[in-house]
Amino acid sequence: MNGSDAVPNPVAGPVAGPVAEIRGLVKEHGQGQGRVRAVDDVDLEVPRGQTLAVMGPSGCGKSTLLHLLGGLERPTRGEVWLAGRRVDTLSERALARLRRRSVGFVFQAFHLMEELTAAENVELPVLLAGRSPREARRRASLLLERVGLAARARHLPSRLSGGQRQRVAIARALANEPPIVLADEPTGNLDTAATLDVLRIFEDLRTAGQTLVIVTHDERVAATADRLVSMRDGMFVDDTRLTGSSSRGLGGLIEWES
Amino acid sequence: MGSFVLVVRLVLADVRRHRAQAAMLLLAVTVATATMALGLSLRGVSEALYEQTRAATAGPDVVALSGDTGPAVTSALASLADDPEVIAHHGPYRIVYADLTTHGSGRSPAVASGVVVHGFAETPGTVNRPLVTSGGWVRPGGAVVERGFAEALGIGVGDRVTIAGRSYLVVGIAVTAATSIYPWAAQIGPYGGPSDSSGLVWLTRSDARTLAGRDLPVTTAMDLKLRDPAAAEAFVEAFSDAHRDPAARVNLHTWQFMATQDTVILRNSQPILVVGSWLLGFLAVTGVAALAAGRAVEQTRRAGLLKAVGATPGLIATVLVTEYLALALVGDAVGLAIARLTVPGIASPTASRIGDAAGPGGATVAAATVLAVTVAVLSTLRPALRAMRTATVTALAAAAHQPRHRPLLTALSALLPTPLLLGLRLTARRPGRAVLQACSTATTVIATVALLTVYSQKERGYGLNGSSVLPNLRGELDRRLMLAVTILLIALAVVNTVTLTWTTAMEARANMAVARTLGATPGQIAAGLSAAQVLPALLGAMAGVPLGIGVCGLFSARNTIMPPVSWMLAAALVTLLVTAAFTALPARLAARRPVARALSAEAA
Ligand SMILES: Nc1ncnc2c1ncn2[C@@H]1O[C@H](COP(=O)(O)OP(=O)(O)OP(=O)(O)O)[C@@H](O)[C@H]1O
Ligand SMILES: [Mg+2]
Numbered sequence: 001m002n003g004s005d006a007v008p009n010p011v012a013g014p015v016a017g018p019v020a021e022i023r024g025l026v027k028e029h030g031q032g033q034g035r036v037r038a039v040d041d042v043d044l045e046v047p048r049g050q051t052l053a054v055m056g057p058s059g060c061g062k063s064t065l066l067h068l069l070g071g072l073e074r075p076t077r078g079e080v081w082l083a084g085r086r087v088d089t090l091s092e093r094a095l096a097r098l099r100r101r102s103v104g105f106v107f108q109a110f111h112l113m114e115e116l117t118a119a120e121n122v123e124l125p126v127l128l129a130g131r132s133p134r135e136a137r138r139r140a141s142l143l144l145e146r147v148g149l150a151a152r153a154r155h156l157p158s159r160l161s162g163g164q165r166q167r168v169a170i171a172r173a174l175a176n177e178p179p180i181v182l183a184d185e186p187t188g189n190l191d192t193a194a195t196l197d198v199l200r201i202f203e204d205l206r207t208a209g210q211t212l213v214i215v216t217h218d219e220r221v222a223a224t225a226d227r228l229v230s231m232r233d234g235m236f237v238d239d240t241r242l243t244g245s246s247s248r249g250l251g252g253l254i255e256w257e258s
Numbered sequence: 259m260g261s262f263v264l265v266v267r268l269v270l271a272d273v274r275r276h277r278a279q280a281a282m283l284l285l286a287v288t289v290a291t292a293t294m295a296l297g298l299s300l301r302g303v304s305e306a307l308y309e310q311t312r313a314a315t316a317g318p319d320v321v322a323l324s325g326d327t328g329p330a331v332t333s334a335l336a337s338l339a340d341d342p343e344v345i346a347h348h349g350p351y352r353i354v355y356a357d358l359t360t361h362g363s364g365r366s367p368a369v370a371s372g373v374v375v376h377g378f379a380e381t382p383g384t385v386n387r388p389l390v391t392s393g394g395w396v397r398p399g400g401a402v403v404e405r406g407f408a409e410a411l412g413i414g415v416g417d418r419v420t421i422a423g424r425s426y427l428v429v430g431i432a433v434t435a436a437t438s439i440y441p442w443a444a445q446i447g448p449y450g451g452p453s454d455s456s457g458l459v460w461l462t463r464s465d466a467r468t469l470a471g472r473d474l475p476v477t478t479a480m481d482l483k484l485r486d487p488a489a490a491e492a493f494v495e496a497f498s499d500a501h502r503d504p505a506a507r508v509n510l511h512t513w514q515f516m517a518t519q520d521t522v523i524l525r526n527s528q529p530i531l532v533v534g535s536w537l538l539g540f541l542a543v544t545g546v547a548a549l550a551a552g553r554a555v556e557q558t559r560r561a562g563l564l565k566a567v568g569a570t571p572g573l574i575a576t577v578l579v580t581e582y583l584a585l586a587l588v589g590d591a592v593g594l595a596i597a598r599l600t601v602p603g604i605a606s607p608t609a610s611r612i613g614d615a616a617g618p619g620g621a622t623v624a625a626a627t628v629l630a631v632t633v634a635v636l637s638t639l640r641p642a643l644r645a646m647r648t649a650t651v652t653a654l655a656a657a658a659h660q661p662r663h664r665p666l667l668t669a670l671s672a673l674l675p676t677p678l679l680l681g682l683r684l685t686a687r688r689p690g691r692a693v694l695q696a697c698s699t700a701t702t703v704i705a706t707v708a709l710l711t712v713y714s715q716k717e718r719g720y721g722l723n724g725s726s727v728l729p730n731l732r733g734e735l736d737r738r739l740m741l742a743v744t745i746l747l748i749a750l751a752v753v754n755t756v757t758l759t760w761t762t763a764m765e766a767r768a769n770m771a772v773a774r775t776l777g778a779t780p781g782q783i784a785a786g787l788s789a790a791q792v793l794p795a796l797l798g799a800m801a802g803v804p805l806g807i808g809v810c811g812l813f814s815a816r817n818t819i820m821p822p823v824s825w826m827l828a829a830a831l832v833t834l835l836v837t838a839a840f841t842a843l844p845a846r847l848a849a850r851r852p853v854a855r856a857l858s859a860e861a862a
Binding site for chain 1: 261263267268271272275560563564566567568570571572573649650654
């Protein structure tokens with residue numbers, strides 16, 4: 001809408017301040033009698049390198065918050081900033097371009113392209129970003145290696161287990177090295193072993209300084225974060241720093257399992 | 259570069275995943291474009307063949323024919339030959355009307371036919387030099403048979419024929435541009451009267467004179483070459499104005515007139531093919547649209563997914579449209595190639611002409627391509643727009659669209675037996691699909707009525723004294739083409755019915771599963787799914803009969819015989835029964851899917 005396609009991509013240069021920021025954010029669904037205020041006047045800053053967990057009862061607005069943050073939905077009121085750039089005013093096209101490079105999504109339902117192989121799924125955002133097919137192949141094999149699926153690169157999603165699919169989805173989210181990764185209940189459909197695989201990857205990402213926002217119902221997942229925000233009825237009711245939690249959380253968990 | 263690779267990759271992946279659908283789109287477009295290209299290619303093809311025969315045989319610009327005899331005719335023809343506009347002539351020569359009988363052999367029985375015998379010099383002149391296609395030219399006792407005639411009689415060089423009781427050896431086969439194609443070789447009848455169907459045979463002048471001596475009717479003919487062939491019509495008019503002698507009536511036929519005569523043989527072929535291609539195109543849109551609609555939910559999810567990873571709405575539309583467009587264009591190319599290969603066979607049912615029928619020209623290629631693109635665009639427009647417009651989050655969670663509630667129909671159907679009840683509710687769920695099924699059935703019935711009409715015409719064959727031993731090429735061609743078009747239409751309609759039933763079944767599987775948990779048997783479910791197609795098909799079949807009569811009336815001659823109404827009603831009934839039979843298989847397959855799987859599939 002403001003023709004900001006021409007603005008240099010935020011990934012290109014180092015950005016001071018928070019990677020993501022929201023101010024006075026309100027999102028209402030529906031109209032008239034059936035109107036629901038899913039997010040109710042929320043402020044939030046996510047500093048670079050932080051792993052933020054968002055918890056709360058079903059229907060409290062966690063997914064909506066994540067969608068707003070990643071530009072999948074537009075707020076009713078308020079501002080959303082991503083990597084130093086205001087995104088709530090962007091056109092649909094500009095938002096799509098922004099998502100390519102600045103946001104990686106991980107969904108509970110994986111949302112892989114069923115007709116593409118694991119590697120092709122990971123290459124998807126790279127090609128969308130206009131990079132060469134060779135570069136896309138290089139990155140896909142690197143990332144699949146990183147999530148431990150190098151051997152499954154040519155498999156279709158239907159031939160992968162739930163945990164493997166989610167790891168492909170994470171590799172896809174990382175394909176363009178986005179400044180922020182948004183995960184909506186990434187372990188919601190997984191059993192304990194697969195959950196542990198995913199948690200290990202998140203732990204690696206945290207160590208590597210990746211900014212990460214994870215919406216979850218799972219205490220074990222939340223325990224690996226640097227910070228925990230609790231939501232209720234579209235509002236934040238608690239914001240806690242979990243110092244040194246990750247080693248304790250994941251380490252403890254693994255011991256516990258084995 | 260990256261996004262180009264991406265579009266290609268996504269399109270290929272989708273085609274690979276939905277091979278049957280791709281094949282169906284390809285088939286539908288191929289059939290429709292081939293038929294259309296064929297129909298359009300026939301335009302002007304007879305004239306082109308005449309043109310080529312005329313060039314190869316030094317065809318006359320004007321043929322003068324007179325059934326009268328005496329000095330008046332001689333002087334009229336002499337004045338024609340002396341006309342300053344005439345630069346060369348051939349004749350006058352005799353045309354003798356006689357009967358011809360073949361002797362028959364193992365493979366072809368003896369047949370009799372009317373014949374016109376042209377008495378020609380043993381060395382041809384400069385105008386009207388028949389092109390010998392096998393054997394040699396006339397010699398005493400040796401006859402040359404016109405190729406179209408020879409083919410109809412089933413004879414060749416070395417056979418013997420009896421003309422007016424005398425036996426001749428066939429020494430050659432030839433073609434000429436100076437007469438109409440077989441069986442209209444006699445341009446005028448005996449004594450200047452109406453002509454009957456007959457073939458053409460050349461004999462030497464003296465053999466023709468001997469033949470004429472047996473009291474057979476004779477016409478005198480002369481072939482003229484004009485200085486300005488294009489002005490043949492004007493020449494004929496000027497001559498007719500100057501010579502109004504009732505004792506010497508001279509008919510002048512221009513080469514343009516003879517060329518137009520040739521087109522009669524293809525007169526019905528073009529409408530059969532062109533109207534057929536419209537109907538085929540319509541069925542193609544119907545079938546592909548049904549398939550596309552059946553995949554709309556999946557496509558919307560796919561679009562949402564692509565949007566989530568950063569694809570712009572434009573790119574998503576490109577992917578959707580490229581796939582259908584690419585397939586349609588491939589189908590178009592295949593269709594045009596098929597048309598190119600079949601044109602010669604259809605364009606020239608007669609052997610009286612030589613030359614090649616040109617393949618589809620620029621305009622035909624353009625028209626067929628427009629048809630293909632229209633099929634692709636019409637069938638994807640709605641899903642593409644929907645996929646583009648749906649918000650990303652909604653698209654990711656996409657479920658089948660919620661049909662409107664129709665309380666009256668629901669109340670009404672509650673009084674009916676279970677399968678009919680399920681069928682009515684399914685039909686009401688998707689009224690658009692019911693309309694498609696009705697149209698598809700109506701199209702089939704229209705084609706069947708047209709086929710019955712073509713087949714109920716009294717087909718007069720050719721032979722002597724009303725016998726029909728010799729084939730009627732035009733009638734045979736019409737029947738063959740109509741049969742081919744109808745078979746293609748029925749094939750597409752069958753594919754449509756199966757597609758529509760399967761799509762309905764897949765969409766309704768959750769509801770059907772719930773119905774099963776409430777105690778409906780698989781048989782009742784299958785019958786319900788069938789009923790959902792057969793009910794609209796019933797309306798389509800009923801509408802098809804009057805529509806078919808209307809379409810036939812639009813394109814046929816006034817003396818066309820319509821088939822009995824009972825036949826047409828029977829055709830509608832058979833169409834309906836066949837539709838019911840073809841819905842049974844997908845319906846049974848769908849009804850047998852385990853309930854639990856259907857329920858959980860919907861939840862995912
Ligand atoms: N498209 C929509 N239309 C109407 N209401 C919606 C829509 N999406 C979400 N809501 C409502 O907004 C509120 C917040 O929904 P949201 O999906 O963000 O919750 P959530 O915290 O993610 O829940 P869960 O843990 O079950 O995933 C809910 O009351 C929900 O019903
Ligand atoms: Mg949620």
